[in-house]
Amino acid sequence: MPELPEVETVARGLAQRALGDVIESVWIGEKPQPLKSSAREIADALEGAKIVGVERIGKHIVVELSKSQNGQPSAGSQWIVHLGMTGSLLIVPADAEMAKHTHLIARLQSGRELRFVDPRRFGRLAVRQIGDDNTWAVGREPLEISTHDFAALFRGRKTPIKSALLNQKLLRGVGNIYADEALHRARIRPRRRAALLTRAELKSLHKHLQAVLRQAIAAGGSSISDYVDVEGESGNFQFRHRVYGRAGKPCRKCKGAIKRIVIAGRSSHYCPHCQK
DNA sequence: ACTATGTCCTGCGAGC
DNA sequence: TGCTCGCAGGACATAG
Numbered sequence: 001m002p003e004l005p006e007v008e009t010v011a012r013g014l015a016q017r018a019l020g021d022v023i024e025s026v027w028i029g030e031k032p033q034p035l036k037s038s039a040r041e042i043a044d045a046l047e048g049a050k051i052v053g054v055e056r057i058g059k060h061i062v063v064e065l066s067k068s069q070n071g072q073p074s075a076g077s078q079w080i081v082h083l084g085m086t087g088s089l090l091i092v093p094a095d096a097e098m099a100k101h102t103h104l105i106a107r108l109q110s111g112r113e114l115r116f117v118d119p120r121r122f123g124r125l126a127v128r129q130i131g132d133d134n135t136w137a138v139g140r141e142p143l144e145i146s147t148h149d150f151a152a153l154f155r156g157r158k159t160p161i162k163s164a165l166l167n168q169k170l171l172r173g174v175g176n177i178y179a180d181e182a183l184h185r186a187r188i189r190p191r192r193r194a195a196l197l198t199r200a201e202l203k204s205l206h207k208h209l210q211a212v213l214r215q216a217i218a219a220g221g222s223s224i225s226d227y228v229d230v231e232g233e234s235g236n237f238q239f240r241h242r243v244y245g246r247a248g249k250p251c252r253k254c255k256g257a258i259k260r261i262v263i264a265g266r267s268s269h270y271c272p273h274c275q276k
Numbered sequence: 277a278c279t280a281t282g283t284c285c286t287g288c289g290a291g292c
Numbered sequence: 293t294g295c296t297c298g299c300a301g302g303a304c305a306t307a308g
Contacts (some may be wrong), residue, residue, distance in 0.1 A: 001301065001302080002302095003302095023283090058301080059303095082282095082302085082303085084285095084301090084302065084303085085285090085300075085301055085302065086285090086286080087302095096300085101286085112290090118285095118286080119285085119286055119287070120284090120285050120286050120300090120301090121284080121285055121286080122282075122284075122285070122301075122303080123300060124303085141305095156278095157278085157279095158278080159278080159279060159280085163279085163280090166302085168302085168303080175301085175302070176300095176302090177303070204296095223285095225300075225301090226287095226302095260308095264279090264280070264281080265281070265282085265301085266299080266300095266301070267299090267301085
């Protein structure tokens with residue numbers, strides 16, 4: 001499922017392949033749509049707009065749009081895409097077959113199409129004008145936060161460290177896979193109360209979280225479920241998972257069995273020997 | 277203010 | 293083989 005590294009991969013791919021292209025027209029599917037803004041608002045913002053930037057904020061892809069009306073550049077807007085669990089943004093030839101669960105098609109001036117496909121419909125699409133409230137962009141970026149600020153996030157929190165890592169209001173972009181992987185690398189059990197971690201443990205967690213996210217980005221993300229990048233390519237980081245999805249399998253460090261437990265309704269994987 | 281839990285949604289795999 | 297059932301989980305709503 002798309003977490004920070006996967007969303008970063010998609011955003012980079014989109015920037016590489018679609019920057020400067022113009023959206024000529026937009027088709028949005030019927031049925032309950034995975035939309036935050038209305039279909040009308042989205043179509044109005046996208047049609048005739050040039051893609052002038054793509055960035056990632058947490059798990060959101062932000063597509064910067066620019067329109068000119070009567071030669072005058074109008075105020076910029078942003079198309080915000082959250083992939084949910086199973087969403088993908090794909091750039092395909094216009095004659096490519098339409099995949100099941102395609103919810104939006106943006107026809108590009110270059111002749112290609114940008115399509116949003118999401119079987120489980122946990123994904124969300126929205127548009128906003130520059131200057132609109134951006135209260136959705138809360139939380140700190142895990143790859144930018146200092147060790148000191150990172151440690152401060154967990155002060156006084158009784159919740160398990162695993163849950164705290166998943167809380168997007170604290171850190172944005174960390175999901176179930178990378179929370180488990182970072183905790184294993186930092187040798188911390190997922191159920192430990194966040195506030196009770198030692199300074200050394202928090203320092204280690206900060207270091208390993210950043211490292212695992214960077215390695216995953218370099219590997220094009222983890223293709224669990226149906227994650228693929230804009231060209232439909234899978235990532236490779238799933239082969240380097242040490243705990244996620246490896247319940248019962250031997251720990252790569254100590255050979256003991258990886259355990260699976262449920263924390264706040266989320267599956268959590270760890271090594272009882274290596275993690276304290 | 278914080279924490280815990282239920283809900284959404286569909287595909288897939290286990291089990292019979 | 294063909295069916296049912298439970299699980300997967302990010303964000304949000306709701307309850308405590």
